[in-house]
C-alpha cells in the first residue's frame with residue numbers, strides 16, 4: 040500500500056514492459072525503495088539506522104559464508120582452523136575481523152534503532168506489527184551472535200556456552216534434561232559445537248525472512264516521523280528515491296568509515312583476550328563474561344542473588360533476563376499515550392533519559408566481575424529497568440499532559456500548512 | 467487489565483530485586499569483603515612502546531630477529547610456538563638458507579622410512595615449531611605441575627599482551643615484606659616464584675632471563691634483561707598477529723576511499739535536498 044499521491048511505475052523500455060508482465064521485480068523495487076514510495080520529509084538521522092542494519096546483515100552473511108568455507112566445526116580443530124583463516128587464507132584475517140566486529144557494529148546499530156523506537160513511540164499503532172517483528176529479529180540476532188561466539192572454541196566460547204546453556208537447568212523438573220538435550224551431552228563438546236554451527240549458519244537467513252516481513256509491515260502504514268503526527272497530504276512526504284536513497288547512502292558511508300576504522304586499527308578492542316586461549320574444560324576463566332552486547336541482560340541475570348519465597352535465585356535471574364526482552368512485546372499496549380513522539384511528552388522524556396543511563400549502567404555492571412559494588416548497582420538499575428516498562432510507562436501515559444502537536448508534518452517543517460489554513464476556513 | 471497485570475509483574479521483579487539487595491547489603495555490612503592479596507599487590511603491566519604500535523606502526527625486523535633469538539635460545543626449552551611455521555620466519559628478514567638452517571636445528575616428530583617407527587628428524591621450513599615436551603604429563607612433571615602455555619597467541623591472550631609479557635619477564639622479585647605482614651598466609655609456595663604482574667602473584671615459571679648477556683645478539687645490541695624482555699615481547703606480537711602490518715597498510719586506503727565516497731555522498735545529499743525544507 041502507499042499514499043494516493045505516490046508515483047506510479049510506468050515502464051517505457053520494451054524490455055522493462057516485458058519484464059513487468061512476466062516478473063514485476065522492477066515494479067517491486069520501484070514501489071519499495073524507489074520513487075513509488077513516499078516517505079515523511081522530516082525524518083531525522085535516527086531513521087537511518089534501519090538501513091544501516093540492513094547493510095550489517097548483508098556484511099555478516101557475505102563474510103560469514105566465506106569464513107564457513109575455511110572453518111571446521113570440530114572440537115579438535117575448530118580453534119586452529121580459525122587461526123588458519125587468520126594466518127594462511129588470503130585476506131582471511133580481514134574476513135574474520137570484519138565478521139567479528141560486524142556483529143558488534145550490528146548490535147550498536149540495532150540498539151540505536153530500538154531506542155529510536157522507544158523515544159519516538161514507533162511501536163504504537165498502526166506499527167505494532169513492525170515492532171513485534173523487530174523484537175523477534177532481536178531475539179534471533181541474540182541467538183545467532185551467541186552461537187557464533189562459540190565457534191572459535193576459545194575459553195570464552197566454551198565457558199560462555201556452558202554458562203548460558205546452564206541457565207536452562209534452572210527450569211524446574213525439565214531443566215537438566217533440557218540442557219543435556221540442547222547440548223547433546225553433559226557439557227559443551229563436539230555435538231554442541233556442530234549444532235551451533237549448523238544453527239549459526241541457518242538463523243541469519245531466518246532473520247532475512249523476518250526482515251522482509253518487518254519492512255513489508257512497515258510499508259503498509261509507512262514510516263512514522265519525529266513529530267509522530269501521521270502523514271496527511273502530499274506536501275508531508277518526499278519520494279524515497281532520490282531523497283532517502285541519498286540520505287541513507289551517505290550515512291551508510293559514515294557508518295562504514297567508523298566500522299572499518301575499528302576493523303583495521305583496533306580489531307580486538309571489543310573481544311576478550313581469553314578467547315585466544317583454546318577451550319579447556321579443566322580450567323575455568325577468572326571472569327566469565329559474554330560479549331558486550333549481552334552485558335545489560337547479563338547484569339539483570341546476576342542481580343538476583345537471594346531466593347525469593349520458594350523461587351530459587353537462579354530461576355528468578357533467568358526469568359528476569361528473558362522478561363527484560365519479552366516486555367518489549369507488550370510495549371504497544373503498556374504505553375497508552377496517544378502521542379507518539381517523546382518531543383511532546385514532558386514527563387516521558389525524562390524517564391526515557393533515565394532509561395538510557397540505566398541501561399548503560401547495567402551494561403557496565405554486566406561486564407564487571409560479580410562483586411560489590413557492581414551487584415548492588417545492578418540490582419538498583421534492574422529495579423528501574425522493570426519499573427520503567429511495567430509500571431512507569433503505563434502510569435505516566437494516563438497522567439501526563441502532552442504538549443500541543445503540530446497540525447501536520449508540513450506545518451512542523453515550514454511553520455505553516457496551506458491545508459490546515461483552508462481546513463480552518465471551511466470550518 | 468493488561469496494565470494491572472504489568473504493574474503486578476513489575477512489582478514482583480522489583481520486590482525480588484530489593485530482597486536480594488537487602489540481603490546483599492546486610493551481609494556486606496555484617497562481614498565486609500576483605501581485600502584479597504591479589505587486589506592489594508597485583509600490578510598492571512608496565513608501559514612498553516613498540517615499533518608496531520599505533521596507527522602507522524610497522525615491525526622493527528631487527529628487533530623481531532633479536533626476539534626470535536631469545537625464544538630460540540631460552541624460551542623454546544619449555545614453550546611451543548605451534549601456530550608458527552619455520553617458513554613464516556622469512557617475514558623477519560631471514561633468507562631461505564637461514565630459514566632452512568634454523569629449521570634444521572629443531573627436531574620434529576617423524577617416521578623412519580624403513581621401519582615405519584616413530585622417530586624424530588631435523589625440521590624443514592614447512593614444519594611448525596615443535597612441542598618441547600612429549601605430552602602434558604611430561605610438561606607438568608618438569609615444571610612444578612604447571613604446563614608452559616604455547617606462546618603463539620600469548621600477546622593477544624592477555625590484556626595489554628606485549629606489555630604484560632615484558633612486565634612478567636622483568637617482574638620477578640622477592641615477596642615484599644609488607645605483603646607477608648598483611649597476608650601471612652600468602653607466602654609464595656615452594657617451587658613457585660613471586661611476580662606481581664601474574665594474576666595470582668605466584669607462577670611456576672622460574673625467571674627465564676636472569677643475567678645480562680644471557681643471549682649474545684647477532685646484531686651486537688647489548689642484551690640486558692630489560693632489552694631481551696622487550697625484544698621477545700615484540701617477537702610475540704608478530705607471532706600472534708603476523709598480518710598486523712598488512713592490516714594497517716590496507717586500512718588507510720580503505721578509510722581514504724570511504725571518506726571520499728562519504729563526502730561525495732554528502733554533497734549529493736545536499737544537492738538533492740537543496741530545495742526541500744525538512
Ligand code: HEM
Pocket residue numbers: 085086087088089090092093096149152153156159161162166169170172173174175176177246250253254257261262263264367
Ligand atoms: C536485522 C535487523 C533489522 C533490520 C534490517 C531493520 C530494518 C528496518 C528498516 C530498513 C526500517 C525503516 C527505516 C527506519 O525507520 O530506520 C525499520 C523500521 C523500524 N524498525 Fe527495524 N530493523 C531491524 C530490527 C529491528 C528491531 C530489533 C526492532 C525493535 C525491537 C525494530 C523496530 C522497528 C520499528 C518500530 C520501525 C518503524 C520506525 C518508524 O517508522 O518510526 N527493527 N527497520
